[in-house]
Ligand SMILES: CC(C)=CCC/C(C)=C/CC/C(C)=C/CC/C(C)=C/CC/C(C)=C/CC/C(C)=C/CC/C(C)=C/COP(=O)(O)OP(=O)(O)O
């Protein structure tokens with residue numbers, strides 16, 4: 703689903719957003735909405751946000767971070783897999799348990815793996831997924847492993863909450879051959895969006911929505 707998307711907004715079901723701001727986001731020229739977050743994700747808040755976003759025609763996907771909060775009716779589902787983790791449960795262990803329990807309900811055409819390298823050690827997702835710090839000289843090796851050996855469909859370079867290092871993204875771009883690169887983290891302006899869009903196929907904009915919808919809308923580059 704993200705393969706045709708240059709710009710995506712990520713909405714957090716645990717955060718409040720007014721109808722007016724949500725309409726501005728959903729009626730913007732963004733290519734898609736992902737609903738997802740790390741903490742306090744419940745069936746209720748996912749269902750509520752999905753129903754509100756569904757009033758608009760923008761495609762909407764769910765990033766599953768809790769098996770208790772999987773709601774039918776999304777256009778697509780993403781399952782995160784963290785590659786720089788100290789505990790493989792965050793790469794495939796939880797996924798395998800979920801498949802053993804719920805696999806019979808899955809339509810694999812509507813589900814994609816979302817492989818992450820989490821670069822910001824301060825972010826919630828890094829802490830939750832027991833991240834291992836990635837030294838700049840290791841970026842190439844992660845990319846070669848994921849892109850050329852695992853041949854993952856996507857590689858999500860996650861700086862959630864902080865603006866990333868363009869040199870790291872340049873290294874990613876120079877080494878990737880087939881994976882679709884997603885960049886997310888700290889984008890708050892058109893200039894930052896343009897800079898990261900040079901290196902990534904898709905850029906994801908999240909937190910700024912909750913500080914200033916006006917600024918968030920300016921990150922849409924076409
Ligand atoms: C209808 C249908 C599809 C039914 C399917 C039935 C079903 C339940 C199938 C199960 C599917 C499955 C295999 C699920 C596995 C789920 C699982 C537990 C995966 C592990 C998730 C994981 C690795 C979480 C780690 C954290 C992480 C990478 C989160 C990603 C999102 C992210 C980075 C958000 C940004 O953080 P944020 O919360 O915004 O932080 P701030 O507040 O600081 O901004």
Ligand SMILES: O=P(O)(O)OC[C@@H](O)CO
Pocket residue numbers: 712860861862863864885886887888889906907908909910
């Ligand atoms: O919230 P921000 O920092 O914009 O990051 C977007 C997204 O990559 C979070 O998963």
Ligand SMILES: [Mg+2]
Pocket residue numbers: 714739908909
């Ligand atoms: Mg967030």
